[in-house]
Amino acid sequence: MSLIDSIIPARAVEANNALRAPLSKHLRWLESEAIHIMRETVAETRNPALLFSGGKDSIVMLRIAEKAFRPDRFPFPLVHIDTEHNFPEVIAFRDQKVAELNEKLIVRSVGDGIRSGRIMLRRADESRNVHQTTTLLDTIKEFEFDALFGGARRDEEKARAKERIISHRDEWGQWDPKNQRPELWSLYNLRIHPGEHVRVFPLSNWTELDIWQYIAHENLAVPSIYFSHRREIVERKGMLVPVTELTPSKAGETVLTQAVRFRTVGDITCTAPVASDAVTVDEIIEETLLSRLTERGATRLDDQTSDASMEQRKKEGYF
Amino acid sequence: MSRLNLASAQTEAAIDTLRFTTAGSVDDGKSTLIGRLLYDSKSILEDQIAAIARTTHKRGQEGLDLSLLTDGLSAEREQGITIDVAYRYFATPHRRFIIADTPGHEQYTRNMVTGASTADVAIVLIDAAKGIQPQSRRHAALAVLLDLPQVVVAVNKMDLVGYKKEIFQKIKSEFTAIARELGVREISFIPVSALLGDMVVNREVVNHKAVNKETVNTNNMPWYAGPTLLEFLETVRVGKTVAPAFRFPVQLVSRVRFGAQQDSRGYLGRVESGSINVGDHVVVLPSGETARIAEIITLEGNAASAAALDSVTITLDRQLDISRGDVIAERFKPPRVTEHFRANVCWLGNEPLTTARRYLLKHGTRTVPAKISSVNSRYDILTLQPEAATTLNTNDIGELSIQVAQPIMVDAYWANHAGGSFILLDEASNATVAAGTILSEPSDV
Structure with a gap:
C-alpha cells in the first residue's frame, strides 16, 4: 500500500x-x-x-x-x-x-x-x-x-x-x-x-x-489503519501481533493474513490489531458497541505486565 | 436512510448525561453496588472480568469480587479501601452516566464534596442490617450543602434481613424525617441487594437454591413496586425549575477582529447559565456598561442563539474595554458586584484556615486576592447545626465572611451553581485549600 x-x-x-x-x-x-x-x-x-x-x-x-x-x-x-x-x-x-x-x-x-x-x-x-x-x-x-x-x-x-x-x-x-x-x-x-x-x-x-461518534459526526479523517485491512499477523498470548520489519514472527509461529484493524495506535512494537471487517466509521461504532473487550485490554501489549x-x-x- | 434509522438518529440526539455520586465504604457495599450496576448493565468487558477474577482468586476467595472494579490505585488495592475520587462511565440506550465514586469516611469529606460538586444525583447507601449510620446522614447533609437536586437512598443488603418490607419501611420513614430536617430537596428510596443484584438493574435475580439445582429467576421483593436503581437513574429529571439568568464569564479575547468593519473583538467563553440571542441586551461587569449581542460565532458559522453550557465566541454592537475575568450578563437580571460576601466553605487544605493570611480566590474566570474576615460558624456535619468556631480544619465545613481585593460578580449558589461557587488557593504552595458556595444576601431576594 x-x-x-x-x-x-x-x-x-x-x-x-x-x-x-x-x-x-x-x-x-x-x-x-x-x-x-x-x-x-x-x-x-x-x-x-x-x-x-x-x-x-x-x-x-x-x-x-x-x-x-x-x-x-x-x-x-x-x-x-x-x-x-x-x-x-x-x-x-x-x-x-x-x-x-x-x-x-x-x-x-x-x-x-x-x-x-x-x-x-x-x-x-x-x-x-x-x-x-x-x-x-x-x-x-x-x-x-x-x-x-x-x-x-x-x-x-x-x-x-x-x-x-x-x-x-x-x-x-x-x-x-x-x-x-x-x-x-x-x-x-x-x-x-x-x-x-x-x-x-x-x-x-x-x-x-464518544470518540468514534464524534469523529463520525464531525466527519474527521483518521489514519487508514483504523479501518479493516488485510495484514500479516501471528497469534501471541491471545492477541494478534502485526508482522513487520520491527516485529518479525518468532520461530514456530504461523504467519496468517487476516482482515484486521487497530483500535488504538501507538508504538508499532506494542500495538496489536483486532480481527475486523469494519470499513466505515459507522461500522466501527457498531463494533465498539458490541465489543466485549476494552480498548487497551484488546490491543496494548505493554499494559498487561501488571x-x-x-x-x-x-x-x-x-x- | 430508512425512516427507522432516522427515528433512532433523532433519539440519539436526545441522549443526555447524568452525573451521580456515590459515597460509602466497603462495609456499606458501595464498591459492590457500583460493580453490580456496571456488571448487570453489561458495562464491564471480558478482560476486566478476567482481571478481577484473577485478583479475587489470588486473595483466596471464590467467584468475582465486584468491589475490585473500582479500586484504581495500588495503595487502594493493597489496603482494600477507596482513597480518592474515581470516575466511571457507562451507557444505556437512554442515557450516558458518569459516576463520581468517593470514599465515605469523615476524613474524606473533601473527596465527597469534590465528587458532589458536579453531580445531579447522590446515591446514599444504608445497610439494612445495621440501620442508619452517621455516614448516611453525612452524605445527605453534603448533598444539601452542594444543592444536589436529587438524593436516592439505596437500602442495601436486603438479602441479610430476609427481604422484609417492614425493615425497609422503618428505614424509609426514619431517614425521610432526617432528610426533611436537613433540607434535602427530593428523596427516593429503593431496596436493593448489591451482592445478589436485587433491584439494582433487575427486579428478578437468579435463585440458586431452587430444588434439583435448576436456576430460576425470583423477585424477592414483590411488595416493592417502584423503579430499580438503574430505572430510576435512567428516568430521573434534574435541573432547576426556574432557569437561571444569562451569565458569560469571559475566558479570552480574540486576536482577530470580526464584523462588517473587521473591528469587533470576539469574546471567548462558555454560557454558564441561561441562554442568549443575537440582539439581546447585556451588561458588562464590573464596568456596568451596556450593549447588545451582535454575533454568536462558532466553527460551523454564526448562530442565532446559544444555550447554557455552549462554548462560543460573541461580539457586541459597540466597542468596550473587556478582558478575561469580566462577566457579560443579562442586562435586567445582573449578578451582584461585590467585594464582601458570606459563603459555606469546605476546608480542603492540610493546614487549617487562618484569618491572618491572604489567599487567592477563583470565581468563574476571575482570580483575586482574598481574606477571611471572619469564621462565623462550623457545621456539625451530621445535623448541619452551626457551632461556634474560630478556624476550619481539613474536612470541616463552616460559614465564612470573605473580603476580596477586587469586585467579583456573584449569584447565590442555590440560584446559580456556576455564579455561586469558588475555590481558594494557597499562594505559597499553589494547593487548592477550600471550596465555597456563596450565600444569599437580603438584596438577592
Missing part, C-alpha cells in the same frame, strides 16, 4: 453526512467542556503545547482546538514524541493534518535519545513506548512548556480513572496520585512553581464510543 493511498479520509462517512442527526446533548456537553478546559489552560499558563500522535484521540483534540480558537491560529504548537517505530500511514497522516491546519509541529525523537546515549536500551528490539517519557521530559525542558494537552481518557485505564483533568507534575515530571489537587465544578487550578508543569486532559470524560503498570509509568512522567 502506498502512503498516498493510505491517507484517504474516512470513506463512507460523507455518503450519509447530509442526513446526520444533530450532535447528541451528551456529545455537545463533552465538546463544550473540552473547549472550556482548553481556553482556561491557554488563559492561565504561559507556554502550553498539544501532544499530537496522529491517533484518534489526538485528532479529536485538534478539532476541539479548532472549535476553541478559530479563526485565530492555535495559541500553542503541536508536539509529537516520535519512537521511530511508527506505522508509516500514521506519520503520513500526521504531516498532512498539520499542513492542512497550517499549525506548527515540533517532533522530538526517542531514536535521537538512544543514539546520543541519553536513553539506554536493554535489548535493541525492546518497546520504545516507555522511553518516550525521557524524550517527553527533555522536550518540556527544551521549550520550557508549562502545560501539555493530552488526549487521555479516564475510561481507558484504572489509574487514569483517578487522574484530574488538570494533573500536576513536579520538577521531575512525576505524578503523585495520593496528593492530587481536588477539582471542583469547572474551577481549575493551573498554578505551578517554576520548573513544574501540568498535563491537561480535556477528553477526560469521553469514552471510546495491574499497576500504567500507574507506575504515569508516576514517572509518562503521558
Whole structure:
C-alpha cells in the first residue's frame, strides 16, 4: 500500500453526512467542556503545547482546538514524541493534518535519545513506548512548556480513572496520585512553581464510543489503519501481533493474513490489531458497541505486565 | 436512510448525561453496588472480568469480587479501601452516566464534596442490617450543602434481613424525617441487594437454591413496586425549575477582529447559565456598561442563539474595554458586584484556615486576592447545626465572611451553581485549600 493511498479520509462517512442527526446533548456537553478546559489552560499558563500522535484521540483534540480558537491560529504548537517505530500511514497522516491546519509541529525523537546515549536500551528490539517519557521530559525542558494537552481518557485505564483533568507534575515530571489537587465544578487550578508543569486532559470524560461518534459526526479523517485491512499477523498470548520489519514472527509461529484493524495506535512494537471487517466509521461504532473487550485490554501489549503498570509509568512522567 | 434509522438518529440526539455520586465504604457495599450496576448493565468487558477474577482468586476467595472494579490505585488495592475520587462511565440506550465514586469516611469529606460538586444525583447507601449510620446522614447533609437536586437512598443488603418490607419501611420513614430536617430537596428510596443484584438493574435475580439445582429467576421483593436503581437513574429529571439568568464569564479575547468593519473583538467563553440571542441586551461587569449581542460565532458559522453550557465566541454592537475575568450578563437580571460576601466553605487544605493570611480566590474566570474576615460558624456535619468556631480544619465545613481585593460578580449558589461557587488557593504552595458556595444576601431576594 502506498502512503498516498493510505491517507484517504474516512470513506463512507460523507455518503450519509447530509442526513446526520444533530450532535447528541451528551456529545455537545463533552465538546463544550473540552473547549472550556482548553481556553482556561491557554488563559492561565504561559507556554502550553498539544501532544499530537496522529491517533484518534489526538485528532479529536485538534478539532476541539479548532472549535476553541478559530479563526485565530492555535495559541500553542503541536508536539509529537516520535519512537521511530511508527506505522508509516500514521506519520503520513500526521504531516498532512498539520499542513492542512497550517499549525506548527515540533517532533522530538526517542531514536535521537538512544543514539546520543541519553536513553539506554536493554535489548535493541525492546518497546520504545516507555522511553518516550525521557524524550517527553527533555522536550518540556527544551521549550520550557508549562502545560501539555493530552488526549487521555479516564475510561481507558484504572489509574487514569483517578487522574484530574488538570494533573500536576513536579520538577521531575512525576505524578503523585495520593496528593492530587481536588477539582471542583469547572474551577481549575493551573498554578505551578517554576520548573513544574501540568498535563491537561480535556477528553477526560469521553469514552471510546464518544470518540468514534464524534469523529463520525464531525466527519474527521483518521489514519487508514483504523479501518479493516488485510495484514500479516501471528497469534501471541491471545492477541494478534502485526508482522513487520520491527516485529518479525518468532520461530514456530504461523504467519496468517487476516482482515484486521487497530483500535488504538501507538508504538508499532506494542500495538496489536483486532480481527475486523469494519470499513466505515459507522461500522466501527457498531463494533465498539458490541465489543466485549476494552480498548487497551484488546490491543496494548505493554499494559498487561501488571495491574499497576500504567500507574507506575504515569508516576514517572509518562503521558 | 430508512425512516427507522432516522427515528433512532433523532433519539440519539436526545441522549443526555447524568452525573451521580456515590459515597460509602466497603462495609456499606458501595464498591459492590457500583460493580453490580456496571456488571448487570453489561458495562464491564471480558478482560476486566478476567482481571478481577484473577485478583479475587489470588486473595483466596471464590467467584468475582465486584468491589475490585473500582479500586484504581495500588495503595487502594493493597489496603482494600477507596482513597480518592474515581470516575466511571457507562451507557444505556437512554442515557450516558458518569459516576463520581468517593470514599465515605469523615476524613474524606473533601473527596465527597469534590465528587458532589458536579453531580445531579447522590446515591446514599444504608445497610439494612445495621440501620442508619452517621455516614448516611453525612452524605445527605453534603448533598444539601452542594444543592444536589436529587438524593436516592439505596437500602442495601436486603438479602441479610430476609427481604422484609417492614425493615425497609422503618428505614424509609426514619431517614425521610432526617432528610426533611436537613433540607434535602427530593428523596427516593429503593431496596436493593448489591451482592445478589436485587433491584439494582433487575427486579428478578437468579435463585440458586431452587430444588434439583435448576436456576430460576425470583423477585424477592414483590411488595416493592417502584423503579430499580438503574430505572430510576435512567428516568430521573434534574435541573432547576426556574432557569437561571444569562451569565458569560469571559475566558479570552480574540486576536482577530470580526464584523462588517473587521473591528469587533470576539469574546471567548462558555454560557454558564441561561441562554442568549443575537440582539439581546447585556451588561458588562464590573464596568456596568451596556450593549447588545451582535454575533454568536462558532466553527460551523454564526448562530442565532446559544444555550447554557455552549462554548462560543460573541461580539457586541459597540466597542468596550473587556478582558478575561469580566462577566457579560443579562442586562435586567445582573449578578451582584461585590467585594464582601458570606459563603459555606469546605476546608480542603492540610493546614487549617487562618484569618491572618491572604489567599487567592477563583470565581468563574476571575482570580483575586482574598481574606477571611471572619469564621462565623462550623457545621456539625451530621445535623448541619452551626457551632461556634474560630478556624476550619481539613474536612470541616463552616460559614465564612470573605473580603476580596477586587469586585467579583456573584449569584447565590442555590440560584446559580456556576455564579455561586469558588475555590481558594494557597499562594505559597499553589494547593487548592477550600471550596465555597456563596450565600444569599437580603438584596438577592
